[in-house]
Amino acid sequence: GLPERANFAPRDDEPVRIRQAAFGYSHDELDHLIEPMARDGKDPVGSMGDDTPLSVLTGVDRPLFSYFKQLFAQVSNPPIDYIREELVTSLETRLGPQRNLLGESQEHARQLVLDSPVLTDDTTARIKEMEGEDALHSAVVDTTFDPESSLKAAVERIRGEATAAIEDGAELLVLSDRAVGPDRIPVPSLLATGAVHHELVRNGLRNHAGLVVESADPRTVHHFATLVGYGAGAVNPYLAYQTIEDLVAGPDGADPDVAISAYKKAIEDGLLKTMAKMGISTVESYQGAQI
Secondary structure (H helix, E strand, O other): OOOOOOOOOOOOOOOHHHHHHHOOOOHHHHHHHHHHHHHHOOOOOOOOOOOOOOHHHOOOOOOHHHHOOOOOOOOOOOOOOOOOOOOOOEOOEEEOOOOOOOOOOHHHHOOEEEOOOEOOHHHHHHHHOOOOOOOOOEEEEEOEEOOOOOHHHHHHHHHHHHHHHHHOOOOEEEEEOOOOEOOEEEOOHHHHHHHHHHHHHHOOOHHHOEEEEEOOOOOOHHHHHHHHHOOOOEEEOHHHHHHHHHHHOOOOOOOHHHHHHHHHHHHHHHHHHHHHHOOOOEHHHHOOOOO
């Protein structure tokens, strides 16, 4: 189990607007995606008339997520009715080292079991603070870099630090861009996640640790689906939560905890919907599947 925390981490002093600009949040996303999710607890349905050009052809810098389009089930596995078949669908997520599948021991059960891959700020902080004999050892890898250096060098450093942390005994890796600021720019979370996932696979270390992404990048269902699809075990969208707190601020606003809870439910519902289109019923089958 996770240790209890006496208090939440203090709120950042930096205005939310600055962070939203740094991570490419748009008015469209705020008005048509994040706000309805926090209000209704459902992933909004769009129309067929989406005239946004393909990211690869547009002259505007787009988030990396938008370059990835979802594949749909083709013949072999039909889509699932995830609403009526909720008995067979599961978002249960296990973080930590995976032992030999053919063996059976107490060590096999030494994992962190979560109801969902969408983490609250509090759960993420508790994962980073785990200590004690039975606790899983966690390590944080900074996914921001100095603007003077290159993105390529930053990705190489992140890969190296992740490998070194696991060889050093880490069983949970937290890829975090919380250090972002005027002197540190973030590596896109999808790039950092995919790079670390594949580096660990190449080095035969992928089963030794769980991967948690603590990032201001993800805010829509597609973002979470691609992160999980490229190897993330769990995701903490801390700026999405701050954005919702900002949206409901004021005397007439909703309770921030209720709004954040509705948003989290909308993301989870959207993940089930995305998996169902591919005929996949558990998030563990979707993780790292790159579809």
